[in-house]
Amino acid sequence: MFNFLEKNLPKIVLAPTTIAMIVCMYGFILWTGLLSLTKSRMMPQWEFVGLDQYFRLFNNPRWDVAVDNLVVFLILFILIALVLGLLLAIFLDQKIRVEGAIRTIYLYPMAISFIVTGTAWKWILNPGLGIEKLMNDWGFIGFEFRWLVESDMAIYTIVIAAVWQSSGFVMALFLAGLRGVDDNLTKAAKIDGASTFRLYWHIILPLMRPVFFSAIVILTHIAIKSFDLVQALTGGGPGYASDLPANFMYTYSFNRAQIGVGAASAMIMLFGVLAVLIPYLYSELREKKS
């Protein structure tokens, strides 16, 4: 008996987590998937109606807006955060004297919650009292900045706040990558007479490929999960103009008592993440093998 226990201790230790994982991750995904095929509204109802909820979802203009917003947000957020993070990392990598302090400043937003970030930027971008008034006071009379209350511009305020929060982190990723570049490589390139620009463009940036890859995956992950930022900064408004899929899912599941539609939207979000994640994991595994 004792021997059996001793032999199986690793399995016993892992058992609670494994069970929780099977039930609360994979089981729950299955549950949500099944729920999305039923006619459930306020309570789960196990009467299956095929893909009805998905058709309802795709015919919902609010879902269209949320998906369009996510596309705009994903592209701008990732692109700006990558470019900014990379440039700051390259600049910081030039033997800067106060590097430690600057790095700390660039990265602190990452320690703050999206709710606090949203609250702060909601005030900074306040039409009338925020940045608009600041510019007017500084002499730019007639400067207008009312994106928060403009339906077609509100999503860009989310981009601004998200970039502010996450670009320092991208910088840290690239800086770690740059520090890993073999010194001899840069020295050799310099001896060959390569300019700094050519050195970075032709030699160092290609070496950063894995960093680009992880940064994109992480930023995508942050973007798809950016529920709190929208909630705090715009509340999805004006109207539902700045909703993201996560906010749609929350509203339909918990405020509108349409859990079938909510479940369908959650499944679409999962498929979206998988579409990014599977190629990533696949290439990671292939790299390890070779």
Place this chain on the structure above:
Amino acid sequence: MNSFKLTNINIGRTLIYLILLFFAFIYLAPLYVMFTTSLKDIEEIRSGNLMALPMDPSLYAWKKAWSSACTGSECEGLAPFFWNSVRIVFPAVIISTILGAFNGYALAKWKFKGSEFIFGALLFGCFIPFQVILLPMAKLLGSLGLANTVTGLVLVHVIYGVAFTTLFFRNYYVGIPTELVKAAKLDGAGFFAIFRHVFIPLSTPIFVVTIIWQFTQIWNDFLFGVVYSGSGTQPITVALNNLVNTSVGGKEYNVDMAAAVIAAFPTLVVYVIAGKYFVRGLTAGAVKG
């Protein structure tokens, strides 16, 4: 020729410094604005601008944000919700870290048939959008009688935090030589003895990284908080959001900002004290997750 090159480099370097400082200013500005706005009175906020220093700093907004601002129907400030968050964060961080340490140790050094598969499945779980588990979890908490309770929130944070903590410890322990385990086994030490005497003494850095990571994640959580808490058990993020969006009387931006700083304070302190470990957790959790 030589001196020409030198000035050229100097201009380049000056430019780099200027750009770096400019962005340091951009990153710091929101914190500055939050802080100074929280010290102004509402008259000054309306007449002045974001960057102006408070002329007559007052703690009125801080007192109100902490103890009497309205967060929906109650008007008790953020204090009760701050303590809710504390009551959620501490048990959740401790339990998920300890579980993660054992799991990571077992997965790294006591491989068995299927252990790699378990690890892969857990890793995958780090990436799923939580929306996909929100509804069934609500049902489960309801049937356990844990809906709208602090215990329920602790449970949720432990379940979905363990994937990350396991990943952290597993990746750390993989780097510890297996020879140590073999030698200890020859001496007759078992699973727990080896963990206690060989691994724990080597684990301080990874414990710090994991605890900081979990603390930040759970303190900053909004999604689980807003879905699984009731009016008395909301964490501070939910209360802050309610406070900002409750418009009883005039809008008091100074109170909003004081509340935001209060909500951000614990994680900022951790970041300032242990920034190095924070960054390590971010990159470890991110790159390998």
